[in-house]
Amino acid sequence: MSTSALLSKYPFVEILKLGLPILVGQLGMIVTGFADTIMVGHYSTAALASASFVNNLFNVANFACVGFTYGLTPLAGALYAGRRSVNIGALLRTAVWANLIFSVIIMAIMATIYLNIDRLGQPAELLPLIRPYFLIYLAGIVPIIVFNLFAQWSYAINNTGMPMWIILACNAFNIVGNWFLIYGNGGFPEMGLNGAGVATLISRILAPLAIILIFCLKKEYADYRRGFARGRFSRESFGMVNRTSWPVSLQMTFESGSFTMAAVMTGWIGAIELAAFQILVIVGTLGFCVYYSLGSAVSVLTANAAGSSDRLRMRRVALAGYVIILAFAAAASITFVVGGRSLMALFTDDVAVLSLASTLIFPLVLYQLGDATQITFANALRGTSDVMPMLWIAFVSYIVIGIPATYILGFPLGMGIYGIILSFSVSLFLAAALFLHRFLKATKSVRN
Numbered sequence: 001m002s003t004s005a006l007l008s009k010y011p012f013v014e015i016l017k018l019g020l021p022i023l024v025g026q027l028g029m030i031v032t033g034f035a036d037t038i039m040v041g042h043y044s045t046a047a048l049a050s051a052s053f054v055n056n057l058f059n060v061a062n063f064a065c066v067g068f069t070y071g072l073t074p075l076a077g078a079l080y081a082g083r084r085s086v087n088i089g090a091l092l093r094t095a096v097w098a099n100l101i102f103s104v105i106i107m108a109i110m111a112t113i114y115l116n117i118d119r120l121g122q123p124a125e126l127l128p129l130i131r132p133y134f135l136i137y138l139a140g141i142v143p144i145i146v147f148n149l150f151a152q153w154s155y156a157i158n159n160t161g162m163p164m165w166i167i168l169a170c171n172a173f174n175i176v177g178n179w180f181l182i183y184g185n186g187g188f189p190e191m192g193l194n195g196a197g198v199a200t201l202i203s204r205i206l207a208p209l210a211i212i213l214i215f216c217l218k219k220e221y222a223d224y225r226r227g228f229a230r231g232r233f234s235r236e237s238f239g240m241v242n243r244t245s246w247p248v249s250l251q252m253t254f255e256s257g258s259f260t261m262a263a264v265m266t267g268w269i270g271a272i273e274l275a276a277f278q279i280l281v282i283v284g285t286l287g288f289c290v291y292y293s294l295g296s297a298v299s300v301l302t303a304n305a306a307g308s309s310d311r312l313r314m315r316r317v318a319l320a321g322y323v324i325i326l327a328f329a330a331a332a333s334i335t336f337v338v339g340g341r342s343l344m345a346l347f348t349d350d351v352a353v354l355s356l357a358s359t360l361i362f363p364l365v366l367y368q369l370g371d372a373t374q375i376t377f378a379n380a381l382r383g384t385s386d387v388m389p390m391l392w393i394a395f396v397s398y399i400v401i402g403i404p405a406t407y408i409l410g411f412p413l414g415m416g417i418y419g420i421i422l423s424f425s426v427s428l429f430l431a432a433a434l435f436l437h438r439f440l441k442a443t444k445s446v447r448n
Helices: 003-009 012-043 045-069 072-081 085-115 124-138 141-156 161-183 193-217 219-230 235-269 271-307 311-345 351-358 361-366 368-383 388-410 416-442
Strands: none
Touching: 012 045, 012 161, 012 193, 012 271, 012 311, 045 085, 045 124, 045 141, 045 193, 045 235, 045 271, 072 085, 072 141, 072 235, 072 271, 072 368, 085 124, 085 141, 085 219, 085 235, 124 193, 141 161, 141 193, 141 271, 161 193, 193 219, 235 271, 235 388, 235 416, 271 311, 271 351, 271 361, 271 368, 271 416, 311 351, 311 361, 311 368, 361 368, 361 416, 368 388, 368 416, 388 416
16 A cells, blocks of 8 residues: 555544644643652652652542543534534533533542541651642642633644643743742742642643633634523533543543552652652653643544544544554653653652662553553544443453552562552553453444
């Protein structure tokens, strides 16, 4: 098959065109995460360990919220294939209510965790740092869910550039805010870890304000605004949004929850291990965010194909996306092997933390293939709107198998933090196989 024929059948270019702006935005978030960890890590090891614990706890809440917003994508994407802009606007209004209700539930859960924070077995000397930082993070839940919901609307109508620019601008603000507030530069008070939290919170508030302002003012979004203004609450549309949102949210909650339990278990070992865990996690996001950016493009194009019931196109989108994401996974793995220690050295001057983190490069590299595969086919499945199986797949992979594997490898088998990181491969490869199987089943009535 010639190159032109291959490109006409498999949408490599379309995936890259949609995915690269999301990727640029995600890379901006990676840079911000790097900057946060570098500044906090150089402030003190205790601050780095405390940030590790709180960040990993809130990863569950954040992914739950982001996952809930993903329920809009296949619905709006299918409507976009039929150029039904007014209907998309009305659907967005319903999704706003559903997501705000969901955010209240998440905040209540996280508040309950806060009230019991001393029961999670973390080093006692970290609790005075953990508590105020936790509350600052809690205040960012609603801004996160509102911004990501409007971003999913933008992605569904094939405009991935606009959210990218907002993310980049807010991330730049966050980094500058860190410099002022962590160390007390420019006449600001020295707030340490709390300064990083405040800078992040302000940037998270600015993001939804910006995207809502653009939605309200930009001329080309007039039909969406008209649908949003005229949309009326109905049980049918509310139920439809919830049916596509809850399974994806719970899937991402189970996945991030297994990583959070790994952080909690690492804290049982000690502060040095918890700091090393944070460094490894933030370096690992270099791969994860790239894969998820391109996976979002796979989901949008799969949803567009689903809108016209083109199952062959759905498979071709998934396969093309998988090839692209595997290429990025290989690049990430090479980066970790060749420059992993140098990357880790950016985050701390503590020799003990750096030495421990450097021993974890092999299990970090090992799980990249599983992560790339499960992200590709989870997003492809999300685009088909066949999302209920995602719930049990994630529950079995990350909760039933993943968390026990983390504990067994870390403690009874005596592998410590090395075994904890190694356990990520167990859950990710299992999830990858199950998502792939389900996607092929959902699109089986095609002839290749």
